[in-house]
Amino acid sequence: MSPLIDFHVPGDYASAINYDSPRALKGFLDERGLGMRKKFGQNFLINPDARTRLLDALEIEAGDAVWEIGPGLGAMTTGLLERGAVVYAFELDPGFVRVLHELFGGRPAFTLIAGDVLKTWQKTNPPGAYLLGNLPYTIGAIFLAALIENNRFFTRMVVTVQREVAHRMGARPGSKDYSSFSVLCASAYTITPLMVLKGSSFYPIPHVDSQGVRFDLRRDIDPAAYPVLFRPLVRHLFAFRRKTIKNNLQSFVASRIKWDALEITMEALERSGIAGDKRAEMLGIEDFIVLANTIDSLLPHEVLRST
Ligand code: SAM
Numbered sequence: 351m352s353p354l355i356d357f358h359v360p361g362d363y364a365s366a367i368n369y370d371s372p373r374a375l376k377g378f379l380d381e382r383g384l385g386m387r388k389k390f391g392q393n394f395l396i397n398p399d400a401r402t403r404l405l406d407a408l409e410i411e412a413g414d415a416v417w418e419i420g421p422g423l424g425a426m427t428t429g430l431l432e433r434g435a436v437v438y439a440f441e442l443d444p445g446f447v448r449v450l451h452e453l454f455g456g457r458p459a460f461t462l463i464a465g466d467v468l469k470t471w472q473k474t475n476p477p478g479a480y481l482l483g484n485l486p487y488t489i490g491a492i493f494l495a496a497l498i499e500n501n502r503f504f505t506r507m508v509v510t511v512q513r514e515v516a517h518r519m520g521a522r523p524g525s526k527d528y529s530s531f532s533v534l535c536a537s538a539y540t541i542t543p544l545m546v547l548k549g550s551s552f553y554p555i556p557h558v559d560s561q562g563v564r565f566d567l568r569r570d571i572d573p574a575a576y577p578v579l580f581r582p583l584v585r586h587l588f589a590f591r592r593k594t595i596k597n598n599l600q601s602f603v604a605s606r607i608k609w610d611a612l613e614i615t616m617e618a619l620e621r622s623g624i625a626g627d628k629r630a631e632m633l634g635i636e637d638f639i640v641l642a643n644t645i646d647s648l649l650p651h652e653v654l655r656s657t
Contacts, residue, residue: 367453369425370398372553378423384445386554391486392443394422395510397551400562405429407544407564408508410480417476417504419467419483419493422446424453426482431459438476440467468493472500481507487556491515491531498538499581501574507565508544516543516561523634530588530630534581537635538573539565577642584638587630595619595633596626599641607649618644 368374375394379385386392395401405426410416412434421427421439423446430437436459441447447464454460463470468489481504485493490511497503511519514527520541521527535541544562549555567573586602587595596615603618604611619626622640624633633641 367423367425369394369401369423369428370396372396375423375553382445382449384449387443389488390443391420391488392422393484393552393554393556395425395484395547395551396553397547400545400547400551401425401429403545404482404484404508404510404562405433407562408480408482408506410435414480415476415478416480416482417471417478419481419509420486421450422484423449426484427454427460430482431457435459435480436478437461438463438474438478440465440470442466468496471497471502475502479505482509483507484510484560487512487515491518494519495531495534498534498573503538503567503573504565505567507539508562509565510547510560510562513546513559513561516563519563519565523632525631528631529591530584533584533588533635533638535565537571537576537580538568540568541565577639577646579645580638580642583642583645584630587633587638591630594627594629595624598630599626599645603645603649614645614648618648 367378375396408416410430410433413436415436415438416430418427418430418437418439421441427437427439427450431454438461439450440463441450442465444464447462450462455462461476463474463476490509494507494509517527518529518531519535520543521529521532542564544564547560547562549557549559552560583602586605587598590598590601596619599618600611600615603614607614616626618641621644622637624637624641
């Protein structure tokens with residue numbers, strides 16, 4: 351058995367916490383000598399209506415396996431288990447890990463994966479077509495990008511993130527929030543913004559608003575079948591977003607091949623029908639795909655293999 355995973359530790363699920371009350375939560379933590387750690391992005395969602403709406407948005411059925419990221423003291427875990435989910439919970443804080451054992455450890459439908467989810471998810475990669483998480487602001491965008499870049503897709507994900515991150519997730523070409531992360535998200539998922547959550551929905555109260563976001567896996571494309579250069583190209587073109595596509599494309603090609611970078615760039619732009627004086631923020635996913643495919647066809651195979 352993996353040392354990261356503990357199954358079936360006897361627990362006492364009946365001793366539920368009042369997840370709606372900052373006082374009750376603080377009292378519970380104080381009794382156990384635990385505290386809240388800002389560096390782990392810890393803010394409990396104390397708004398019961400918001401918790402229900404986020405759980406509803408996941409649209410799971412009994413028996414569905416769900417990854418829960420950052421369960422904290424288990425407010426959402428309780429809701430998932432009540433709906434019959436098989437929960438794989440990833441939690442970093444050792445104090446919370448102990449509490450989660452205590453509350454849910456005896457339940458066969460609950461598996462706790464202790465440690466930093468950025469490291470543990472790939473080592474354990476449990477089954478599950480659904481993901482739920484009130485994501486710590488420290489890792490939200492990095493974690494979701496890592497899942498997509500490693501082709502670990504979910505039928506549906508419902509996450510809560512800082513509002514500014516939610517804007518970037520769902521941004522469209524031409525908007526100021528449009529970034530390589532927006533393209534990455536949209537390359538695999540249809541993004542639907544859910545409710546905005548004011549700071550008062552959390553304990554302790556964060557300085558910024560949060561927002562729920564729903565990700566539905568796209569059915570019209572196979573996200574794992576993008577051209578090999580698609581993701582590196584998107585990242586490169588946005589890394590220098592004030593430069594023109596032509597300049598960025600040329601440096602991208604030059605980083606892979608030592609000769610003919612300008613010729614290949616001009617040929618790629620012409621074949622793709624994309625004006626070289628545009629900027630990355632004006633291009634949609636289809637443009638990036640066409641461009642990546644064209645560059646693929648113009649570069650020698652050994653260059654692509656090393657990408
Ligand atoms: N789910 C709870 C809720 O909604 O009330 C708590 C959410 S709180 C915003 C974020 C949770 O993620 C905390 O429990 C925190 O300890 C945990 N966390 C932070 N960084 C983490 C990481 N790298 N891996 C796993 N869990 C992490």
